[in-house]
Structures are given as C-alpha cells and as structure tokens.
Amino acid sequence: MDNSQNTEDKILAAAREVFHKKGLSGARMQEIADLAGINKSLLHYYFRSKDALFEKVFTETFSQLANKMTEIFLSEMTLMSKIGIFVNFYFNFISGHSYIVQFVINALQDKPERIREVILKQNVTPEILLETIRKQLKEEMGLDIDPLHIYVNILGLVIFPVIARPLIQSIFAIPDERMAVFYEQRKKIVPTFIENALKGYETDRTMV
Amino acid sequence: MDNSQNTEDKILAAAREVFHKKGLSGARMQEIADLAGINKSLLHYYFRSKDALFEKVFTETFSQLANKMTEIFLSEMTLMSKIGIFVNFYFNFISGHSYIVQFVINALQDKPERIREVILKQNVTPEILLETIRKQLKEEMGLDIDPLHIYVNILGLVIFPVIARPLIQSIFAIPDERMAVFYEQRKKIVPTFIENALKGYETDRTMV
DNA sequence: ATTATTTTTGACCATCCGGTTAAACTATTC
DNA sequence: GAATAGTTTAACCGGATGGTCAAAAATAAT
16 A cells, blocks of 8 residues: 555545645545545545644644743743743744644634633643743842733744734735844843843842 | 625735734635635625735735834834833734734735835835934934844844744643733843843943 | 454545525616 | 616526535455
C-alpha cells in the first residue's frame, strides 16, 4: 500500500487546513475530501458530520495553542525571561500558522460553549497560570498588579499584529519583505516595551 | 405610509447586523430580509448581489472605524492625551459594537483586495497619521521610535481584549459583571502601561 | 479458499441558498 | 383617471451542499 498516512490522519490534516483558513461555514466537505485525496463519503465514515469534524479540529488546535502558551509561563524562569521567550517563540510559530489564532477566536465568537469540553480535557489550570504570574510580579518586581491585565497585554502585543496583518499591511501599504522585518523587530520591541512598562510601575508607585 | 425608514436603510441596517455577526459565508440573504421585514427579492432589487451588499457594508463599516481612529490621532493634543482619549473612547464604542473589529479583520483576511477601493475613498492618509505620531514621539518625549510599532502596540492593547473576549472569559471563567469591570479598568491601565513603556525608553536610551 | 469484517466508492437525495421573473401593488405624471 | 414609472411580492430555478446507502474493493479471520 502506498498509504503513507492512514486515512483518518489524512482527513484531519486536510480538515485542519481548510477549517483554519475558511472557518466552519466557509469550509466545504468536498474541498476537504479533495485535499485529502479521498471520497467525500469517507469523511462521514470517520467523523459523523461536518460539525463533528470541525469540533475535533477545534479541540486539537485549541489544545495545541493553549499548551504552547502555558508551557512557557509555568516553567522555571524569571518573568522577564518567560516573556522574552514567549514573544520570540510565538512570532516564529505563528508565521507558519498564520490562521490559527484567528480560527480559534472566530470559533469561540461563533459558539462560546465550544470551549467548555476542551477546557476540562486540559491539564493546565488557568488559575495556576495567573497565580504564577502574580507571584513573579510581586517577588521579582515588587508589583501588586492584576496578573490578568499583564497577561492580556502580552497577548495583545503579540497576537494582534499577527491577526491584523492584512489590515496593517494594506492600510500602510507595507510590502511582504518589510512586514517580515516588522515582525522580526517586534521580537525585541515587545519584551522591551513590557519591561519598560513594568519598571515604570516600580518607580511610579501608582498601582492599579 | 408607515415606512418610518426607507427600504434601503432598513436593508442596510439588517445586513450590517447579520454580516457583522456571521461574516460573508455565514450570513443568509433570507435572514437579512427577515430582519429587515421585507421580501428577499428586494435585497437584489436594491443591491445586485450578496457580494455587492457585503461590500457596501464592509466599506461603510471600515470607514467608520478608520475615521474614529484617525480623527483622534490627528487632532491637536499631546500624544499621551490622544492615547488616553482613544483608549477611553474605544472601549466605550466597542462595547456596543463588539463584532465590528473582528468583522473587518475577517473580511480582510478573507480577501485583502477589499481594502483597495475603500482606502482610496478615504480622506485620511495613513502616512500622515504615522508622521504625526513620529513627530510627537520626538518632540514631546524625545524618542526616535518607529511610530508604526507604537501605533500597533496601542491597537493591540485595546483591540485584542475585545475580540478575544469569549476566549478570555471562558478560559478564566470570568462572569459578565467582572468582565465589565475588567474593561473599565483597562481604560486606565492601558494608557498608564503605554506611558510607562515610553518613559522607559527615555531613561534607557535603548532605542529601536 | 471461503467467509466475515472493514474500508472505499459512486450514485443519489433532500434541502438550502443565491438569484430570477412575472405579476401585483403603489405612487407619480399628465 | 389613464398611463407610466417605481416598488414589493410570491413562485420558481438551478446549482451547491451536507449527508445517506448499497454495492464494490480491500483486508482480516477461519
């Protein structure tokens, strides 16, 4: 047999690609089948329905993303090191998976309940993540700031430029090459920006 | 006649609502017609096709958004005042139009060319916006930083928490009331965060 | 080798959906 | 008030789309 991959994996790979790019309503079962190089009926043979297949892809994708994020922040490092590594890793990762984050956000916008099932299967508790950041803010920088705000700030500075790429690029007429440079610059700029901001709290003493 | 609104406006209002929430492929012409309280054929009578109607809504929405953004940054104020006002305004505006930004991003992700036509109709040149910010960074804070990075930072800190709301809220199990508080807090936190970050550059002298 | 089981296919179905058309209704013009 | 133009509707069309099914092909079990 030339079946280098088994059918189920081929389907999942194709479904991932199509769903990530086009979302649930934009994707076509036929397109997924074609991409996987199989008959459309097989999709229903392995996964009951379009929705079931989508849910599978969503769960998978979300877990992957969540794991990558928490993994770094739960490791043994200073907060600033974590931020540096996270930002760096993320820009690299996402440049090869540009649709992923938006896919997750859209899927959740469309139907927030989707996350329930997934979050339970997850081994990481979000509370632990926040608590870890809170402790590090306090102990390493003497800051009593809500860790959620800081975490959201970090994500915003990293994720927004990626999902808004078409927006930014077209508005400011930036060619692809300069855009690549732009992202490369952000690997340094974002950690510096955050560090400056946090240090500012130290001197200011205007806590939130 | 009881036609409080003319038909065209009723259609546009309905189309806005549906397209904003569900996007092009997720929206149904019948649903728009129902919401507008008219016959489906009328949609085609006033706007040729689904695509034409969508394009109309997109243009309209994008312009509204872009104008709001640039208006503030091109006014006569210190950069920090602009940032404060912008952040404040945006959280207020968006809480009543939560789907808008994501709608624009998705529409552009789906088909980047969409922006071409719109940008030409726009009276604001993006270059002027950046140039204004650059000048203010230099003159008011003595900073030689790429204004695009700063602008993107601001947008990221404001927009990301809004479009990722379902994500954030479900992951961290935040009830609606606490989420409202969260956004209210950000009106202060974000400007402070940015101000600290920028001041950090001043003392650091580690320019980018 | 034969049977039983799993995998794959092509033909098909019902429904959805964007779009068309002709006729009905309304408003305007003369 | 008849003629004309503009607006609205219901019925319909054709193709796309998610999904089914029975039979064929491949694989495994005896």
